[in-house]
Amino acid sequence: MSKITVAYWSGTGNTEAMAEAVGEGIKAAGKECAVVSISDISASDLEGETSFALGCPAMGAEVLEEGEMEPFVEEVEKFAKGKNIALFGSYGWGDGEWMREWESRMLDAGANVLNREGLICHETPDDDALEDCRSLGKQLASL
Numbered sequence: 001m002s003k004i005t006v007a008y009w010s011g012t013g014n015t016e017a018m019a020e021a022v023g024e025g026i027k028a029a030g031k032e033c034a035v036v037s038i039s040d041i042s043a044s045d046l047e048g049e050t051s052f053a054l055g056c057p058a059m060g061a062e063v064l065e066e067g068e069m070e071p072f073v074e075e076v077e078k079f080a081k082g083k084n085i086a087l088f089g090s091y092g093w094g095d096g097e098w099m100r101e102w103e104s105r106m107l108d109a110g111a112n113v114l115n116r117e118g119l120i121c122h123e124t125p126d127d128d129a130l131e132d133c134r135s136l137g138k139q140l141a142s143l
C-alpha cells in the first residue's frame with residue numbers, strides 16, 4: 001500500500017496540530033501515512049509519491065516560512081506536475097493571501113491542488129477546523 005506523507009513546518013504548533021488531523025483522516029480512510037516536519041525529510045522524498053499534503057503557516061508578510069519551507073517548496077515545484085497535493089496552514093491577522101499565492105504556484109507547476117485556496121485556520125485549530133483537516137486527509141486518501 002502506498003504511503004501518503006503529510007509534511008509541515010510549524011513554529012508554535014498550530015499547523016502541526018492541523019497536520020496530525022490530516023494524518024488521522026488519511027488513516028481513517030485506510031491508508032498508511034507519515035506526518036513529518038520538513039526538517040526531518042528532504043523534498044526529494046516526496047518525488048515518488050502521487051499524493052501528499054504540505055502545511056505551513058502565514059509568515060513574514062503573507063509568505064511561506066523563508067528559511068526552510070520556501071526552499072522546500074521550490075524543490076517540490078520541480079516535480080509537482082501531475083501530483084495530488086493538499087495544502088493547509090494556520091494564520092494570524094491576514095486574509096489568507098499567503099495560501100492563495102501558494103496554491104497558484106502549485107497550479108502553475110502542474111499539480112492537482114485538492115482544496116482550492118488550501119485549508120486555512122485562524123491560529124489554534126478548533127474542533128471544526130480539526131474535522132476539516134480530517135476530511136481533507138480522507139479526500140487525499142480517496143484519490
Ligand SMILES: Cc1cc2nc3c(=O)[nH]c(=O)nc-3n(C[C@H](O)[C@H](O)[C@H](O)COP(=O)(O)O)c2cc1C
Pocket residue numbers: 009010011012013014015016057058059060061062063090091092093094095096122123124
Ligand atoms: C514571524 C511571523 C510572521 C507572521 N506573519 C503573518 C502574516 O503575514 N499573516 C498572517 O495572517 N499571520 C502571520 N503570522 C501569524 C501566524 O501565521 C500564526 O500565529 C499561525 O497560527 C502560526 O502557526 P504555527 O503555530 O504553525 O507556527 C506570523 C507569525 C510570525 C511569528
